[in-house]
Amino acid sequence: MVPTYKSDGVPKATIARMGMYLRCLTYLEQQGTVTISSRELADMTGVTGEQVRRDLSSFGRFGKRGSGYDAKRLKTEIETIFGRGAERWTCCIVGVGSLGTALLASRTIQKWGFKYVAAFDTDPDKVGTRVEHVPVYPLSDLKTIVRREGIAIGAITTPGPSARGIARMLWEAGIRGILNFSPQSIKAPEKIPVLSVDLSQEFLKLSFYIQSAEQRAREEQAEIIAASHAD
Amino acid sequence: MVPTYKSDGVPKATIARMGMYLRCLTYLEQQGTVTISSRELADMTGVTGEQVRRDLSSFGRFGKRGSGYDAKRLKTEIETIFGRGAERWTCCIVGVGSLGTALLASRTIQKWGFKYVAAFDTDPDKVGTRVEHVPVYPLSDLKTIVRREGIAIGAITTPGPSARGIARMLWEAGIRGILNFSPQSIKAPEKIPVLSVDLSQEFLKLSFYIQSAEQRAREEQAEIIAASHAD
DNA sequence: CCATGTGAAAACTTTCACAGCG
DNA sequence: CGCTGTGAAAGTTTTCACATGG
Structure with a gap:
């Protein structure tokens, strides 16, 4: 297993997503965004709104019903979760x-x-x-x-x-x-x-995904051709 | 979601592990290893033997009951899965x-x-x-x-x-x-x-894991102290 | 006898659906 | 009314347990 560490409590995937939320919030802060909904954060990161809410709720209740999350506050909360407080x-x-x-x-x-x-x-x-x-x-x-x-x-x-x-x-x-x-x-x-x-492993994984994607595309193409002959 | 691609069929985690198995097999080949069991591969990568077998079996039946996997053959099979065949x-x-x-x-x-x-x-x-x-x-x-x-x-x-x-x-x-x-x-x-x-995200994740590990260690310490007082 | 390959159970994660509150 | 937070359902992955075959 590449990450030797066992996350114990909070799932590894949740931590990875929390990092992405923090990245988004940093960007949103520059944009002057004040309030953000789970849906918006979800769209920016490619997950679902429910997942954003579930992830955040495993650390606390940071949102306001009806309006969403205070961007500034949420950013600070996540920074604290990642230990970016007093310490450098x-x-x-x-x-x-x-x-x-x-x-x-x-x-x-x-x-x-x-x-x-x-x-x-x-x-x-x-x-x-x-x-x-x-x-x-x-x-x-x-x-x-x-x-x-x-x-x-x-x-x-x-x-x-x-x-x-x-x-x-x-x-x-x-x-x-x-x-x-x-x-x-x-x-x-x-x-x-x-x-x-391991950066070289990322190249390896990508080559697998390219092959799957291209094979899937070929199969879809074959289906379309088969369908056009089945009239 | 960091990986925009949807693995569709074979789980993403399986692909990541397959890459690790390939890395191990490359090393084992240099060592002159001829046969390898799922257990040995598991110990090298930090997963379980069952998981190695399950991962491999989603691509084919490469092993021999009673002895294990032919290292050379398995390496070639995984290379093919990753598209390392005719093409560079x-x-x-x-x-x-x-x-x-x-x-x-x-x-x-x-x-x-x-x-x-x-x-x-x-x-x-x-x-x-x-x-x-x-x-x-x-x-x-x-x-x-x-x-x-x-x-x-x-x-x-x-x-x-x-x-x-x-x-x-x-x-x-x-x-x-x-x-x-x-x-x-x-x-x-x-x-x-x-x-x-995103390499910077890896630093972020690690800082979370460090904090969890240290907090867990503190809690265990507290338990030991509590237990020693509860006699 | 030993290690694979795989159904079935357990554990875990995500999605659904909606109560609850600003 | 809108969006959060969360039980419960659905879906996925891992582990268990063992039949199977060299």
């Missing part, structure tokens, strides 16, 4: 390759309140430099720095089979959660949530 | 930023049979160069080139709100499927599968 999540990147650099450069990630405080690599040419203003340290300093800075999230962006060892270093240093972007599944102690995202 | 999937990247470059550089994606044939950007400094041996064309040439080369998959790696317009250009040029890495949901005609991956 500190992060580090392990593996300053092209994917690591992409994460360091992502403005969207920073907008959600995540702050990169360190990056790690074994390449002596990279160590000592700064990438997107974030200092790159040698991998051998990982434990010391993660522990000293109290870094919350570690993102693994190494290509190779080193991922498992790095995960171990991270949780031994007291990391609170791991994002694994390597094509390698990771086992960590129960207490440490691990979320794995 | 041609891809293009729209937006040669850091994420676009990361995808172009990914050896894992190429190992699954995906081949980049073009990249597009609006930046005149990038246009005309090659990134990872792939030529960068102006965005204005997108339709012509996608159509001429018959490109199958378009990956959108632009940061901004341009994603929707690019998606439209892609499907008007006859693309067969879209991978959307922008933090923007995309609507395409039914026939064109779209898979959206």
